[in-house]
Amino acid sequence: MFILKINAGALADYKENFSKKNTYYFIAKNNEKIIAYLASELLGVSLHINGITTSPKYRELGLGRSLFNEALLIAKKLKCQKITLEIEPKTPAYLWYEKLGFRVEKVLPNYYGEGVEAYFMKRDVY
Numbered sequence: 182m183f184i185l186k187i188n189a190g191a192l193a194d195y196k197e198n199f200s201k202k203n204t205y206y207f208i209a210k211n212n213e214k215i216i217a218y219l220a221s222e223l224l225g226v227s228l229h230i231n232g233i234t235t236s237p238k239y240r241e242l243g244l245g246r247s248l249f250n251e252a253l254l255i256a257k258k259l260k261c262q263k264i265t266l267e268i269e270p271k272t273p274a275y276l277w278y279e280k281l282g283f284r285v286e287k288v289l290p291n292y293y294g295e296g297v298e299a300y301f302m303k304r305d306v307y
């Protein structure tokens with residue numbers, strides 16, 4: 182485990198990367214309290230995002246984007262071709278990913294249970 186300071190505006194947060202095998206976590210803290218995280222893992226030529234959350238009162242401050250940018254740097258270092266994820270369609274997070282350049286590659290029927298599909302989204306690493 183290692184900790185690096187990142188510049189996340191006035192919050193002066195930290196990034197922690199708990200590197201288990203092929204797994205990359207990025208955590209933003211404010212006064213030792215975790216306020217945002219991104220969890221990802223290396224799957225073949227993809228860095229796959231398993232989850233990202235910013236604590237509600239810290240949203241729209243650029244933290245999610247900062248964590249994504251850190252994941253993008255790791256993806257480049259790992260020579261990944263793409264970043265991928267599954268997301269429930271038409272949610273705010275889906276729109277957020279679209280804004281970051283992700284596009285729907287395929288629909289996964291019944292992914293979240295009977296009748297609830299997911300979008301498999303992809304963004305090239307650049």
Ligand SMILES: CC(C)(COP(=O)(O)OP(=O)(O)OC[C@H]1O[C@@H](n2cnc3c(N)ncnc32)[C@H](O)[C@@H]1OP(=O)(O)O)[C@@H](O)C(=O)NCCC(=O)NCCS
Binds near residue numbers: 231240273280
């Ligand atoms: C999605 C989420 C992680 C975004 O985190 P955040 O820290 O608020 O994101 P940022 O502040 O970095 O947003 C970056 C940009 O996206 C915009 N944005 C934020 N939320 C948005 C939304 N719901 N829809 C569209 N754009 C959005 C911001 O305005 C900002 O735009 P700008 O750069 O033009 O100013 C956060 O809303 C969240 O935790 N949602 C609940 C959990 C979730 O659904 N996670 C995804 C599934 S695992």
